[in-house]
Amino acid sequence: MKLSKRTETLEPSVTLTASAKAKELKSQGADVLSVTLGEPDFPTPKHIQQAAIEAIESGKASFYTQTAGIPELRQAIISYIEQFYGLTYDVSQTLVTDGAKFALYVLFQALLDEGDEVIIPTPYWVSYGEQVKLADGTPVFVAGQESNNFKITVEQLESVRTTKTKAIILNSPSNPTGMIYTKEELAQIGEWAVANDLLIVADDIYGRLVYGEHTFTPIATISEEIRQHTLIINGVSKSYSMTGWRIGFAVGNKELIQAMIDIASQSTSNPTAVSQYAAVEALTGPQDTVEEMRLAFEERLNRLYPLVLEIPGVKLVKPQGAFYLFPNVKGTMEICGYDDVTEFTDALLNEAHVALVTGAGFGAEENIRLSYATDWETLEKTVNRIKAFVENKRRK
Template sequence: MERVSSRIAAIAESATLAVDAKAKAMKAAGRPVVGFGAGEPDFPTPDYIVAAAEAACRNPAMHKYTPTAGLPALREAVAAKTLRDSGYRVDPSQVLITNGGKQAVYEAFATLLDPGDEVLVPAPYWTTYPEAIKLAGGVQVDVPTDESSGFLATVEQLERARTKRTKVVLFVSPSNPTGAVYPAEMVAEIGRWAAEHGLWVVTDEIYEHLVYGGARFQSIAAAVPELADRVVVLNGVAKTFAMTGWRVGWMIGPPDVVKAATNLQSHATSNVANVSQAAALAAVSGDLSAVAAMRTAFDRRRQIMVRMLNEIPGVVCPEPLGAFYAYPSVKGLLGRSLRGRRPATSAELAELVLEEAEVAVVPGEAFGTPGYFRLSYALGDDDLVTGLTRVGELFAELA
């Protein structure tokens, strides 16, 4: 008899967290590693949010259990924030506060899927989606995209992938890992197609406020009202408000789905930590001035990163329009000699970059598309330039 269940043994470690952990371990050992791996803003959480948490610590009511689905005031604030930011009107009873966005992802698929149900997943995709689908007994069906289309999946591609077992379409804009942002007309077209075929849409909107240039965020739930009874929206405070460690996310959906997910959470974790919920309440209820300042910095770093990557012969980096990642192709570098090695895959090349240039990147294998790197530009300008300069100097040695 196996010691670990086959279901859990099949889960892969988060590749992004693994790269980040290795980079931090090397730093702790005294090596000057520059980490492009983790999707984590380098800014501190805004002061007014921290102050709300401090006040909550001194409130005895926050020392006790609270409702599993979240503090009523926070659920109301999330509903109001959703209307303000995306134009999608929901009742607070349709909001479930979760322990970070990852719990929202897991609970959404666990609630919607039965064994054998298929989920259409445009690739590249964030590393957690496949594991959550797998844990729920679902079957992931990849819909491949690449830089030629701006990493955007079309209705025609989705339709070709649809079968009688298809139940859910995963829709993510802005995208992790590519930074792709779907234009409004494509968002509406995909939403109408899903509604026409009676499919569920799970949409991850955690990067909604991080869009650049002429790109605009468009919620598929707001764009296609007829989806209301078959759409689940995932979101949280981590990326927008530099609150990755506070662990507050949420899912929004039809009442029966939210009630079922709440029942699941009641046995898994119960309520999210009340101090974190108080901080999140301050975040979503306040204005977006702190967010605007962070977005300006991200935009500057985005432009520097894209320019420096495209200056490296053999690297092709499309311009990301959202989130805080670049997703360059490194296919032109594979199979070439570098410091006595000949990396054949982007995973092997990423390992070489970490060892020889002391720069941490995440290979495309982690996101379902070998031949690419994901680099986060949510780090300081000086570190960004230092890291990319090292990468460029290393790749200049390729034979």
């Protein structure tokens, strides 16, 4: 069978691929430690579960909903943005989707024509570039230098801007680096985007997972002009430990949102009904569990960070948010006799039974991603196995 050209150029998700490899080895009896997925290890809070149960038992969850989401959830999103952003939107400026990932997908389908360009700072979440390509757009990557905490500058953005540039993606806190743009940095980027009439795609999914003295500033809050040029992407997966429920949302320009709704109506029809009712409770109910999980992640980060630095050859900037470490392992690979980061991570999986994600899929050829959204015992064992692997290779 002859498949479409888009499938021939499509790269599979490296995070899901790494997780699948780990599960396959586990099924064969191997004791594999997996720190691949950005998935909180906590069960969804009880009050959210109970809201879903009540929706099922009442029969509300049995039927199709509006494509853009049930009215209660769209209003909950408005209230959430008012509470945590201090911004007011109309319900018509909201769309509920099957996860934040699908919100990005329908955005690019609604926004891009063939050859349109989207600027993507690297390291980047693995699906950005592929989703742009699926919409016949062209991803334009700009390297966030490790010396600048993996963040890009206006000068870099201007150097790649063309007449075909349509948008820029900003993910702060970042997956995979955990770095956060300051208010001043966001103002410079936002003003540049406004001056060039570009859409800012603000992926704020990790906005409530911030540690130490650092703060998250939504770029949409910088100024009214910047807000008018910003589409907010968010969801309940990370902050509320609801990855399996698949609820994301987009907030922004009414015409763009309507176009996204129209595309969603011809693809998914509507997000899962029971998940929508659960998400209403997540956004409007008690928020104490969000802080409990955030504190747990912060404790893991503070304990894990110095341990990872003990791995020979590793360099690591301490993350400020999200739940990933993104160490530079160039020196480690040299010690072990590798010059390709994907080969290095494959060897760790096959020989040390440690599943990590290659940085190559994030646009970083010298890094690996390690998720600390799992229990401490697994994290500690992971570091110890990597150290033993490196020492064994060094002796050889």
